Amino acid sequence: MAKLWHAALLVRIRDLPSAARVLADVDERTAARPEAGGIVTASLLCAADLAFAKGDVDTAVDLAGKGVDQAQRTGLHHFLPDAHTVMALSALRQGNMSVSAEFANQLRDCALLGQTVHRPSQCAWAAAQLLEVQGGAASAAQLIVGIVTDDQLLLELLASQPAAAAWLVRATRQLGDEALARRVVSVASALAARNRGLRSVAAAAMHAAGLLELNPERVVAAAASHLDPWAAASAREDAGKLFAVRPAGREQAVEALESAADGYADAAAPRDARRVVSRLRSLGVRRGRYPQHAGQDGVSRSALTHTEAAVAELVSQGFTNSQVGERLFISGHTVAFHLKKIFRKMNVASRVELTRAWSQVPSAAAGGAQAR
Known part of the structure; x- marks a missing residue:
């Protein structure tokens, strides 16, 4: 289990090649141990997280589904929220709204009732994202405020999800709560200061701070530092939006948004890519390659x-x-x-x-x- 914990930690800090090597060793050790149901389930879910972080959404969903089957066979139902989180976020990125909607209330209830064992903050964050897409930040307000005001949940989330800090800044601002947005940036910056060797944590803090300051140059620098491909694309989108409101910022906005669209496409996130293409269209730019909805x-x-x-x-x-x-x-x-x-x-x-x-x-x- 120590190696599996190590692999999960490596995924969190986005040292993905090292995580893959450790997971391969775990799989080799457990292959001959059919009784190790818990380790097999946890290994499948860690591999699903790894694939999702790489942008290989189809593989992530396949592995999470196998994790669900393994958990149900062995009675390890406490693993199910973790698997459903991967499946829900994968569906959301691909634009499959009917599937992501199936998980939203379930994940919200698991988070609010404390039914998640391993990653309560990530379960709550996934539910918040799904609810925000369905009905705006107000529909996810309870979860958003709950995450930001709980020291343990917020630290856990910021340490494990490079895109979370910026998302929380955007969400709290949509709720009209600037104090909560500042709290997110403060905690993210302090976390980065305590872990100077973790590039993903530093990039996330820089991204959130740039958003709070309305500083597109700082957000661009964060995009260059992000190890997570989706988080990097998100930073470029945020930078493009900030450049676009400047009197002479159109050219920089277009450059950042073009890069964001390509980044989202590479991260298997057509829904996000479509949003950026729509924003580019509002700036008078039409792309030859239009990101398609990942339909059935x-x-x-x-x-x-x-x-x-x-x-x-x-x-x-x-x-x-x-x-x-x-x-x-x-x-x-x-x-x-x-x-x-x-x-x-x-x-x-x-x-x-x-x-x-x-x-x-x-x-x-x-x-x-x-x-x-």
């Missing part, structure tokens, strides 16, 4: 395009055109345009009929489950 496999191979599949999925969940547009970063008019084509292709005449037909599409929900 069964649908994307049919007559529907990726975007049409995304629209159909969200409409079938009861979202209005305006709400669908907000989640896919397109206008409500564009949603209506896609919806007309979906009705024609699926031979339906109403949203109710679409919902019924969509529920019958092979793997429309189950396939994804395996799967700002």
